[in-house]
Amino acid sequence: MIEAILESPYINSLPTLFEGLKMTLLITIAGLFLGFILGGLVGLGKLSKNKLIQGICTVYVEVVRGTPILAQVLFIYYGLTEDLIGLSINALTAAIIAITINAAAYIAEIVRGAVYSIEKGQREAGRSLGLTEKQTMRYIIWPQAFKRMIPPLGNQFVISLKDTSLFSVIAVHEVLYMGKQYYNVTYEIFETLVMVCILYLIITIPTSIILRRLERKLDV
Template identity: 85%
Template sequence: MIDAILESPYINSLPVLFEGLKLTVLITFSGLFLGFILGAIVGIGRLSKKKLVRSISIVYIEVVRGTPILVQVLFIYYGLTEDLIGLSINSLTAAIIAITINAAAYIAEIVRGAVYSIEKGQGEAGRSLGLTENDTMRYIIWPQAFKRMIPPLGNQFVISLKDTSLFSVIAVGELLYMGKQYYNVTYEIFETLLMVSILYLLITIPTSVYLRRLERKLDV
């Protein structure tokens, strides 16, 4: 019985799928880390009193959110040729850039909404204490706003994780791509795609459960 389970097509596909899962997680975490930095800058820019900064931030958010991530990664990988930009972008780099740019647009709105939700009296209190506008943001508003960002940032992680499956079109060896490579050889399509789905769920479901608990704990 045990030997039959171990030799089943479901189990046999796991070594290959785990290799893809590693790359999926790498792309997701790298893209979201860089995306948070860029998104925070754009989000703060969205709130800027300077019209030019605010306008650039709005245009960035609307353009990125208004175009599919699949188009974005194809544009980065195939559109930004070496002749055009002076360097070659491999598929993995293109995938990380795409996640970064795409996630940043959504994170910018998360940042903007969280900062905007802090009572105006908090900023006024900071300035009454002699803090500059930047110091007020850094020491008073941002810590409170960041607490409110955590649940939606977790949701963005789940979305970006699933978005990596689109990068198989540029031959990034993520989870779905490795699954396709495996069933193209074994013809075990149902079994392989079922295991691909299970591996995604093993990440997304615990993450979603944890986020719901965290949201109740933070009371946000």
Template identity: 75%
Template sequence: MFEALMDSAYVKSLPFLFEGLQLTLLITVIGLILGFILGAIMGLARLSKNRLTYGISTVFVEVVRGTPILAQVMFIYFGLSEDLIGVNISGLTAAIIAITINAGAYIAEIVRGAVHSIDRGQFEAGRSLGLTERQTMRYIVWPQAFKRMIPPLGNQFIISLKDTSLFSVIAVGELLYMGRQYFNATAEVFETLVMVCLIYLMITIPTSLILRRIERKLDV
């Protein structure tokens, strides 16, 4: 029975799929790290009293959130041609840029909402202690706001992880693309797609459970 299981089409596809999973996780993690940096900047800019700063950040958020990530990655990969920027963009680079920009726009709203949710009294308390506005944000407001960001940031990880499946259109060898390559070669479509879905679930379900536990622990 064990030998039959190991010889099944489900198990045979795993080495091929795990190769794609590595790239999926790489794109997701790097894209989200860069996306958080971009999102933090844009989120704080959305709270700025400077009209130009606020305007630029708002346009960025609305444009990115108002267009599908599939269109964004195709624009980056096909639209930003060598004639326009002087370099060829690889599929992997385009995928990371797309996740960074897309996640950054949503994280900007997470940051803006979290900071905005902190009671104004915290800002006033910092100023009464002689702290500058920047110091108040850094030492008093930001730590409290970041605590509230953790659950939605975790949800963004899940969303971005699933969004990487769209990058098969530019031949990035992520999980779904490798699954398609495998079942095109073996004609084992059902078995391969079942394993692709199970691998996604093996990541998203534990992540969701961990997020719920963190949310309860932090009481946010």
């Protein structure tokens, strides 16, 4: 019986799918890391007193959030041609850029909301201690705001992870694309797609559980 299980089409598809899962995690982690940096800057830009900076950041967030990530990655991969920008963008790079740009727009709102939620008295306390506005943000506001960002940032990880499945349209070798390649050869469509879904759930369900516990622990 064990031998039958090990030779089942469900198990046979795993080596191929694991290769795709590595790519999926690479794109998600790299994209979110860069997206957090960009999103943090944009989020703080939306809080800026400079109307130009605030306007540019607002337009960026609204444009990115108002268009689907599938259209964004197609634009990056097919629209930004070598003749137009002077360099060639491969599928993996296009996928990471798409996740970065897309996630940054949502992370910007997370950052803006978290910073804005800190009581004004905290800022006044920092100024009364002789801290500049930047020092107050760095040492008082940001640490408290970051604590409140953690749960929604975790949710963004789950969303971005699932968004990578759309990148099969530009032949990125993520888990869904590798699943398609596998069942195109074996014709084991049902079994392969079941395993694709299970691999996503193996990541997303524990992540969601950890986030709920963390949210309760942080009391945010």
